[in-house]
Amino acid sequence: MLLIICPWCGPRDQTEFTYGGDANVKRPANPDTLTDEAWANYVFIRENPRGAHAELWHHHASCRRWFKVRRNTMTHEILATAKLDEELPAGT
């Protein structure tokens, strides 16, 4: 069972959370002028590393806020969490 540290509520069971995927995907500022390639990159291409992964989680069963998690995809270890407007501390 993952023990995820919500920046607002503290450590809670993974069953209280919903996964939101790659935290580094940013909606392009200029969708009207974007090429199909660049738009597809935004919609479909994801970081998929073995090791540290920056991702979004949603605490649906409590504060209902989104936040960032850095987690190791090989071991499931939670390395750091941060609020959406904060930077995740660097980690491996």
Next chain:
Amino acid sequence: MKYSIFSLARNAVSYHENWSAAWRSPDPKPAYDVVIIGGGGHGLATAYYLAKEHGLNNVAVVEKGWLGGGNTGRNTTIVRSNYLLEANAHFYEHSLKLWEGLSQDLNFNVMFSQRGVLNLAHTPAELDAFSRRGNAMRLNGIDAELLLRDQVRRMVPLLDCSPAARYPILGGLLQPRGGNARHDAVAWGLARAADARGVDIIQNCEVTSIRVRAGRVEGVETTRGYIAAKKVGIAVAGHSSHVAAMAGLRLPIESHVLQALVSEPVKPILDTVVSSGAVHFYVSQSDKGELVMGGDIDGYNSYAQRGNFPIIEHVVGALVALFPCFSRLRMMRCWGGVMDMTLDGSPIIGKTPIGGLYFDGGWCYGGFKATPGSGWVFAHTIAQDRPHRLNEAFTLDRFAAGRTIDDKGMGPYAWAH
């Protein structure tokens, strides 16, 4: 050596101590016409059909571990072709037809058992959707039968079909030609048949980089030295992003963990495959007597080959709700496999922007049933340098071109497919 009743009798005389190895274990040669990365079912099937259908024998399959030690040995062995969209329907149906002749073709019993695959419907809307999918399948020449509750009850008497059930059953969609097969035998049979046609199968040989010059592939660096190759095919589903990155490719794929578990073995009690999309659950009984079951992916990126308890609890809860008679069965073991989840839920099989480099992956959690079909079309794509009719829709560039193949209409969320 051809396996037959006579070879069995001959070897019985020597107490079965003189069977020859089913395939060689050669050292890698300096160069091959084709190198396939990944010695799972798909890579081995590709090598087999390259040799058999396209006359290419100077082929190597390089595998970082042992044959069938990845997802080929971790799946729950279900074979079906009950898809809605045409590209999927034709591809998986071709694969199912190959399954029907695979044991004879390979001279190796893959124990393919067409015991039927039954999807349960729990709401009128689901039954309507099944009726639509069943009609689409029949129009594509694939067997499908829509069952109502009484027919489901007669077919699988163990199911709780009472109106008071936790998950009331209104009917189901049955594909009678679906079923399952012995996954290890698929890897071994394909390896033996490919080896017999001259393919070198090189185990414990991990590819560490792919050499590309002027937009064309030249070979692969491995833990057993450099191997030059005119063409390289990637068939490493689960780790596709990792291997494709060696050639500078970024893929619309997330790797997720999917768990499965088996019960203690019991006498034959369930003679078909039962699944429920609404409950996120499926179960069948193996030839050893264990109930083999699973559900959804855990839902977060993972390469760990193991998952967590919430999914196990959900799967066992669903088993007991649907089949109350299994409530006292003990679960024996559970495991996880790494799934390439594409962002439209369909595989990618085809050419890449790099000359001579071909990609086969993104199988989500449905790769096993595709094994022979995937090998068939991937071998064609590599040998002819153009896709087969059956995989021309499964290109890598379909995402940018707006031609995604989203059979369930889930959108670009890997964990929803």
